[in-house]
Amino acid sequence: MTRKSIHAGATAALLLLAPAAFAQKTYLHCGHLLDVRSGKLLSQQTIVVEKDRIVAVQGGYTAGTGAQDKVINLENRTVLPGLIDCHVHVLSHPGKGSNMNQFTMNPADYAYRAMGDAQLTLRAGFTTVRDMGGDDGVNISLRNAINKGQVVGPRIFTAGAAISATGGHMDDADGLSRDLMDKIGQPANIANGPDQCRQAVREQFKRGADVIKIASTGGVLDLSKDGSGPQYSEEEIRAVVETARDLGMKVACHAHGPEGIKRAVRAGVSSIEHGTLMDDEGRKLMKQKGTWYVPTIIAGKSVADSARVAGYFPAAIQPKALSIGPMLQASFGRAYKAGVKIAFGTDAGVYRHGVNALEFGYMTGAGMPAIEAIRAATVSAAELLGETTNMGTLEVGKFADIVALNGDPLQDISAMMRPTFVMKAGVTYRQE
Structure with missing residues (x-):
């Protein structure tokens, strides 16, 4: 050469x-x-x-x-x-009779619909979302596809399938016939007792979840009487938190009733989602422990509006939606004034995707200054996600x-x- x-x-x-x-x-x-x-x-x-x-x-x-x-x-x-929304359900989509979707829709149907909703969310200015549970195959795959640039959507941190007690808020077999219950069996996200709770966390970690979500109380859109009763013991929640912490994961907790909130906070969860019936003791405890509150006011208002439409919800859900939904904004206002840390979250999927920013108006309407509401969806939300070096x-x-x-x-x-x-x-x- x-x-x-x-x-x-x-x-x-x-x-x-x-x-x-x-x-x-x-x-x-x-x-x-x-x-x-x-x-x-x-x-x-x-x-x-x-x-x-x-x-x-x-x-x-x-x-x-x-x-x-x-x-x-x-x-x-x-x-x-x-903007960052810390509580969405990327696979959920509101509509009359949507509780029957699990019997009529395939995983691919959910995925195609979620792709459209993801684009709406991104175009609304929400570049990152925390998905609080759904089908742990589809939501994890959607996250991966977005990360690879195969489809368009916000950056997703997902809980995979949210963990629930038998008959609890995320038990999809609740209320079905015995034959259907037997066919479904016990899904991997249903756990009772500390040992099963530890296993359920490890299972979601194995499947690719970024964060763990549990339900310590019932909810509006389940068959519980009023959504306020606790569904996990403090020992069970602590087993979830300790196992998640060992795996480098945070725990978000769906909770409406005061006892379920306090058990979860004492056990060390990172955030309380909804918190509708939070009492003074719960607020003081959250402030003391530094627990984040993700209020989802828009979801409460949306389900209350939907409950006024005849046949929109099953009979067991309608009265809860009418009574509990409107309480969220006032609960949020009290928590903010008490000095509880607030991160922005909306429960998108309970209401239609893409109008997440309506939450800002409800937050300021309850007494939070505009800049604080914006911080909740930027720097504060990034802190809850553990992503302050990358966003916010x-x-x-x-x-x-x-x-x-x-x-x-x-x-x-x-x-x-x-x-x-x-x-x-x-x-x-x-x-x-």
């Missing part, structure tokens, strides 16, 4: 490497950028994105010099971090999860319902 050919080969190799050395950057010109930590709106800022990360946040409007660099004009918009704020090194709105949400919280630009991990999914 001649010196000339070696030189030519080296030059060709350098040319092949050149795109990596001069990677394309995107410059977002932000008329107003919301610093969620300080609560201040910063004027005329530029966010620089390379690949899936933010590499700079600069004052003024700047642009790159590379041939592939591009500028996105958001100069008439308010820009904030991608518009800072260097974090995912380029960026949303732009028409209007100023600090003055008009309904602006959260009007996203015109959505970027997730550096890819633009909405631009108007």
Whole structure:
């Protein structure tokens, strides 16, 4: 091989490497950028994105010099971090008689429907969601497909199948004929006693869950009398928490009634979901333990509205939806005023996907300032997920999860319902 050919080969190799050395950057010109930590709106800022990360946040409007660099004009918009909903059900979809879907829909049917709902959620500005349980094959597969770029949707952290006691909130065989109960048997998410609870956690870990969800009380959309009664002992919940902790997982707990809430908090769960009938003792305990509260106000209002439609819910559910649903907003208000940590969550799937931002209005309506409600869906939600190094704020090194709105949400919280630009991990999914 001649010196000339070696030189030519080296030059060709350098040319092949050149795109990596001069990677394309995107410059977002932000008329107003919301610093969620300080609560201040910063004027005329530029966010620089390379690949899936933010590499700079600069004052003024700047642009790159590379041939592939591009500028996105958001100069008439308010820009904030991608939103996080800490309580959704990606496979659920509301509708009259939807309780019968388990007998008429196949896993593929759920998957195709969920793909559409996932796109609606992302276009609404929610770049990350925490899925609180469904079919642990389909929701885990949807998460994986989104992560691989095979389908479009928000980043998903999923609980797989939520864990329940026999006859409890997530026991799908509850109320069926004996023949059907015998055919279903005991699914892997049904657990009684500490040993079965430990096994159920390990099973969800094995199947690929990111987080564990349990139910310590009944709920609105099950056959329990009023949803308030405890369904797990503190010993059982502690077995779940300790096993999950050993596996590096957090535990979210569905709970409406006061005793079920307090048992779960004492046992060390990371978050209480719903918390409708939380009492003063429960609030004090949550504040003392640093337990997060994910309120889902919109779900309470939605099921109450649906219960007024004849035949929408079975007879056992209708009165609970009418009585418990409207209590959520007031319970949230008391918890916020007591200093309980709040993370944004809506229970999407109980109501229609894509209008998650309605929750902001209900939160502010209960006394939470707009900036605190936005923090609940950004920096606070990221903390609950254990993802503060990757999301929650518009800072260097974090995912380029960026949303732009028409209007100023600090003055008009309904602006959260009007996203015109959505970027997730550096890819633009909405631009108007």
